[in-house]
Amino acid sequence: MALKASELEVGGTHTAVLVKDLKRTQLVQYAGASGDYNPLHTDDFYTREVAGYPSVFAHGMLTMGMTGAMLTDYVGDGRLLKFGVRFTAQVWPGDDLEATATVEALREEGGEKLVDLKVSTRNQNGDEVLSGYAVARVDP
Amino acid sequence: MAVDRFPIEASHIMMFARSVNDGNPIYYDAEYAAKTEPGAIIAPPTFMQSSAQFDPEYSLRPKIGQPWFGSGKEATGVKPGSSDGGRGGGGNKGTLHAEQHFEYHRHPRVGDVLTATVKPGKTWEKEGRRAGKLIFTETITEYRDQNGDLVVTARGVGVRTERPATSG
Known part of the structure; x- marks a missing residue:
């Protein structure tokens, strides 16, 4: 199910x-x-003995991949035009992660309705582990 | 990563979607996918990263008959003082992923055969609070389909740190 611009704010x-x-x-x-x-x-x-970290940690792309599932569940299949992130803190085994998309703007480009989203993923302490953006095509 | 042939395959998409906790049936059920707007099994948003599987030179995959820097009897399979300074048997061990950006011109679907070409981007330095000097390197990868059309543009930024970065 795709999003409708008329139902977003x-x-x-x-x-x-x-x-x-x-x-x-x-x-x-x-x-x-x-x-x-x-x-x-x-x-x-x-990882402990040679690299000097306390334990293994998640691939940044695993966090981005899970965050991508939140986005496509929200905007609909095949609707993403852009998705970009910065990895702002490491993710460790045992972490809980929650991701939020916030509507930043609704606009029109080349006859299509688009939504600009701010994307943020946080761990159980409220620390941001991923910060980014997405652009998706939405229905009128 | 430069790749001559990246076939978009259903089982690979199914395994990838599972690994990122994405239970959307469009990634494993062809009958369901046929009824969706894309009309077929498509690649999840970050799937282009898995083109590493098709890069013969990819440094973060153990290769038959070659040393590997992960642990076996010892904590690393590469001896200190070897040509790479004992830091590993592959490429970018000290490098962490700082940023990743995707632009979708269309979403690849099962049956597409992509190529990936890599263009170097910018390089810059920053002084980090915990990890010492940080060196950032940007890479732009263009994924094209069997018709030569651009389908996804990916921009990655890697960061090499002087010391382990335990920011989490």
Whole structure:
């Protein structure tokens, strides 16, 4: 179901829980699907002893991928035109993540209605781990 | 990552969607997908990242017969003092992902065969609070379909840190 411009207002939000108690196994699952086998995300021994981190941590792209699911559930299939993020803090096993899209503007371009969204994903402490934007095509 | 042939395949999309907690049936049920607006199984928004699977040189994948920097008997499979300074057997171990941007000209669908070409972007430096000097490097990847049409433009920014960055 696509969004309708007539039913949106600037400042309106959509929030979704992305994950509760993120498991190390999910990092392995993402490594396998994406092809990014960096041991920083899958190999605790290496990550502690050689890289100097307290434990493995999530691929930034896993957080972006889960945040993308929140966006496409909200704006509809095939409606995204742009999606960009900065990774602002690391995501660790055990984290809970929640993502919010906020309507920043409704506009028209080339005869199409578009929505500009601010995107933010936070952990259980309220710390922002991902900050970004999206643009989607909406129905009138 | 430059890739000569990135076939958009249904099982790969199904596995990728599962791995990012995306239960939308458009990513695994062709009959359902046929009734949606896109009309087919399409790639989830961040799926282009998985073109790494089709990059023969991708440094963050163990390769048959080559050293790998992850742990085995020891914490790393690469000896200190080796040509790469003992930091690893691949490419960008000290590099973290700082930013990622996608522009969708259309959403790739099952059956598309894409190519990816890489253009270097800007490089800049910043002094970090915890991790010392930060060196940012931008990469622009253009994904084109079997007709040569641009389907997705991706812009990634990597950051190399002097010390581990434990900002979380």
